[in-house]
Amino acid sequence: MGSVQAAFSLLFHPDRYLLSTILVSFKVSGVALLLCFPVSAALAAAIALGRFPGKGALKLLIRTAMGLPSVVVGLLVLLLLSEAGPFKGLLWTPRAMVISQLVLIIPLVLGVMISALEGVSRRVAEAAHVLGANRLQVAWTVVREARSGFLTAAVAGFGRAIAEVGSVLIVGGNIAWADGTSYTRTLTTAIVVESRKGNFGTALAFGIVLLVLVLCVNLILGFLERPGEAR
């Protein structure tokens, strides 16, 4: 029971360690999602609406990559960023963590977006066409029809990014300064170290924060997803 008490006392009196770790988690996963979203949206529209050879194979590849193990991604990004790799100097920084989370969530976000776009009736595209829309305008119309699926993609992407441990641990290094400020320590990697050290109360507090944050993100997006009025 002592650790539950410790967890709640930390939650009601958050210290610098807890707050800075929340901030690192949010910054890294938020930036990853912000970078991922427009790129994935454009790619998804091109893949779902385009006709080109190898489309089936590409979709299979994306679907396979949706379940990419995060430690494997971490390892690959580590090799890319290491002293021998092409992007040295980034290793063990928040930027490296953003890169590895990007690699991790792009296939997931892309896959969800593609199925959302393919769920839109082809008739909608034809209706837009016969009212005079050009190819770009047709694509934009179909994307707007799939907007709730795009929100789902964003939630899924952010959820995966903020909850994953493997790749941020490998390329971020789980660094916290001596004064208790997190540099590359996220909620998830903090849980790993704290529970290893036997500080179950602290680990539990981080776990609760993580759950509540994911819940809040879902609530906000669920609110946005309500059918709005047309522009």
Place this chain on the structure above:
Amino acid sequence: MREIILARDLHFRYGRHAALRGVDLEIRRGEILAVVGPNGAGKTTLFRLLTFYIRPQRGTVEYFLDGRRTPVREARRRIAAVLQEPALFSADVFGNVAYGLFLRAPWGERLRTRLVRRLRRLHAPLPPSPLEERVEAALSAVGLSGFAPRRASTLSRGEAQRVALARALVLEPEVLFLDEPTASLDPESAAVVEEVIRGFKESGRTVVLSTHDPSQARRLADRIVRLVGGRIVEVVELTTYGGPAPPPLAPPGG
């Protein structure tokens, strides 16, 4: 020139299934042309080719809206079509009917209309923008005045089909394509649609419609083309041409 659309030797196949096998067709200014035939005869494919949604694997479709060949891009802006399924966009009725107008309007007018509509929701007593007036006129032409704020998903099948018709009418196209416009409609909606088609022709514009109801074709059409198995097997003239020329088109926006 009386012929405004010339289709030559159109072929189209979906995989192994040949939907069209050599269709020659000319469409004349101001006529109502009905394409009849059983399901699977190629009517929808023909419409998709004529509206440039798909390209013929052999043959050509050419428009001559001003006596000389009209480029595809321009022709597409001067025609409109209503599909067999209404396929409304998930927006309100206004958003659906205004869709084509928004594509064509300068950004200032789009912005103005959006702003006016948003402010009115805050109870600002604003007069309708010109674009809103055109939408309302099109809606009242299909008997749906006041439906603008309704969400498309709450409409009945007949109402949805009429919104799809209004969405095309509001563009004042020179040629209107209607694929099975009254199939599976209630009698009231079907009567409204037929009345709109007649009114459209009276303004000197051209209508191409498909139907598998022969009596509807005879009621409405000047000419009937029978399509069977991807080929035209019969052309029936119901009114004789050679009379006075059809009246000129009303200026756009009028």
